[in-house]
Amino acid sequence: MNRLARLDNASSWSGDLNPVQRSALEYLRDANRFSRSPSHVAEFLGTTRGTMSQTLKALLRKGFVQEVRSESDKRSISYALTRAGSAVLAEDGVIAVALTNLTDQEVVELESGLRQTLRQALKLNGGKSFGQCKTCRYHEAAKGAAFCQLLSVPLSAEDSEKICIEHEEAVVA
Known part of the structure; x- marks a missing residue:
């Protein structure tokens, strides 16, 4: 399983995205509207909130995500994919391709x-x-x-x- 994870990570380098950024985008694509805060992404990916906050800020600067403020609590931020973020995920990774066989x-x-x-x-x-x-x-x-x-x-x-x-x-x- 470790070897599969390493192969998947190696194939996740795409353009100016690193594997952690790609994983964050994949999570945001797959998560419901209640599960897109930085702490939720961090928990799912098994990383710290600080690391994920920096990852999401980088994705924001690159135009792959947008911030969404809560209507009920303006301090609460979640993230959603932009069209560019969705487009960058259109290409399947090596594991997804292998599964088709x-x-x-x-x-x-x-x-x-x-x-x-x-x-x-x-x-x-x-x-x-x-x-x-x-x-x-x-x-x-x-x-x-x-x-x-x-x-x-x-x-x-x-x-x-x-x-x-x-x-x-x-x-x-």
Whole structure:
């Protein structure tokens, strides 16, 4: 797994982006509107808030992200991708390309094994799952609409597909 991570990082150098900046952009692309603060990005990527703050400022200067101030708390900042940020992510990395050469069964088995490994690693170090809203114990889907019971807010179809800082795996009976 370390070798795969190193290959992925090596292929992440793109234009004037380093691998950490690319990872931050990928996280912001995949995260829901509640999960885009510098501390959320830092937690997901396993780095410090200070390091991530500097990374996001660099991405802001390069025009790949924009700051979004909270309506309820003007001190609270989150980040969103710009068109340039989305465009720079359009090219798949070496791992994504390699996965296209696997059979459907191999992909299913790989995903299952990696998911179990991630669960165990998170359990060991107390990390958050950052799963998709639709797989969360607080996600409620009824009559074509979705709702987050934890935050007491309606969710768009797009929100339900994104990853969330508040995610807790649904208990399967």
